[in-house]
Amino acid sequence: MEAVNPYYPIPTKIKKIIPETPTIMTFVLDGMPIQFEAGQFAELTVPGAGEAPFTPSSSPYADTMEFTIMQVGRVTEALFDLKEGDFVGVRGPFGKAYPLQDFKGKEVFIVGGGVGFAPIRSLFLALVHNIKDYKKIYLRYGARTPQDIVYKHLLPQWEKIKGVDIVLTVDVGDESWHGTVGVVTVILDDIPVNVKTSPTVVCGPPLMMKFTTQRLVEAGFAAPNVYLSMEQNMSCGIGKCNHCRVGKYYVCKDGPVLTWENIKDIEEPFA
Ligand SMILES: Cc1cc2nc3c(=O)[nH]c(=O)nc-3n(C[C@H](O)[C@H](O)[C@H](O)COP(=O)(O)OP(=O)(O)OC[C@H]3O[C@@H](n4cnc5c(N)ncnc54)[C@H](O)[C@@H]3O)c2cc1C
Numbered sequence: 441m442e443a444v445n446p447y448y449p450i451p452t453k454i455k456k457i458i459p460e461t462p463t464i465m466t467f468v469l470d471g472m473p474i475q476f477e478a479g480q481f482a483e484l485t486v487p488g489a490g491e492a493p494f495t496p497s498s499s500p501y502a503d504t505m506e507f508t509i510m511q512v513g514r515v516t517e518a519l520f521d522l523k524e525g526d527f528v529g530v531r532g533p534f535g536k537a538y539p540l541q542d543f544k545g546k547e548v549f550i551v552g553g554g555v556g557f558a559p560i561r562s563l564f565l566a567l568v569h570n571i572k573d574y575k576k577i578y579l580r581y582g583a584r585t586p587q588d589i590v591y592k593h594l595l596p597q598w599e600k601i602k603g604v605d606i607v608l609t610v611d612v613g614d615e616s617w618h619g620t621v622g623v624v625t626v627i628l629d630d631i632p633v634n635v636k637t638s639p640t641v642v643c644g645p646p647l648m649m650k651f652t653t654q655r656l657v658e659a660g661f662a663a664p665n666v667y668l669s670m671e672q673n674m675s676c677g678i679g680k681c682n683h684c685r686v687g688k689y690y691v692c693k694d695g696p697v698l699t700w701e702n703i704k705d706i707e708e709p710f711a
């Protein structure tokens with residue numbers, strides 16, 4: 441594919457919109473406007489509303505690009521007003537990806553919370569694409585309620601993949617829910633991987649990131665092997681404005697994937 445200018449938003453048609461939860465939707469774009477690696481992010485532009493950073497939730501090997509987005513403010517509200525057939529601007533990719541080369545031959549332990557499943561799904565699908573390269577893939581995910589679980593329609597087929605082990609939990613169950621109830625750390629009591637050598641990946645809301653990272657480190661994962669998908673608020677996206685700074689790191693440039701080794705000495709790194 442021809443190299444694209446990351447500062448120019450490529451107008452791309454929205455092929456399909458999939459409601460995931462009452463506040464989260466997946467936007468399936470028509471084709472792959474930009475090439476990316478799992479963990480990198482793109483800026484989506486809605487004419488008249490502005491732009492915001494989002495990590496693709498689809499596989500880098502797919503032929504369509506998807507974003508799973510939670511409605512929180514101006515840009516995301518404008519995105520939620522768009523219909524199938526409308527256009528959105530896509531520019532990027534930006535930032536650093538997960539170092540998949542370093543995950544090869546190992547058990548990969550992935551933990552997601554809420555809409556943090558988006559970058560985790562892209563990573564998961566990239567790993568599954570070359571599943572023989574990894575010893576086993578563990579996915580742990582927590583949502584507030586059964587209605588808040590994203591990718592409900594995809595989970596049953598992922599659970600059948602050989603070499604994949606998935607456990608979910610919800611903070612509050614209902615009559616339809618027969619799984620674990622409790623915040624995501626309740627499904628981290630049993631970590632069936634070699635914590636000394638395995639990489640672990642975390643993405644979710646700030647509090648979830650904080651307590652999950654704490655638990656994983658207590659369990660014995662080495663700080664350089666704890667990969668965190670940071671979603672700090674951004675402005676310039678090119679390391680100039682300080683908005684996304686975490687200690688000496690700029691999430692837009694040095695991240696969004698940072699390790700616990702990078703940020704463990706910073707006061708409130710997930711604030
Ligand atoms: C690298 C990266 C990847 C991201 N990937 C995704 C994704 O895949 N899916 C997704 O839904 N969101 C993702 N986000 C978050 C997304 O960028 C914000 O939700 C979005 O910028 C909000 O824009 P807005 O104009 O709708 O909200 P605004 O009007 O700007 O803000 C509304 C409210 O949300 C708060 N807010 C805005 N951005 C953030 C943020 N990043 N973290 C915490 N609070 C915030 C504001 O402080 C305010 O209270 C990502 C962020 C980054 C930096």
Ligand code: FES
Pocket residue numbers: 673674675676677678679680681682683684685690691692693
């Ligand atoms: S968004 Fe401006 S420095 Fe990162």
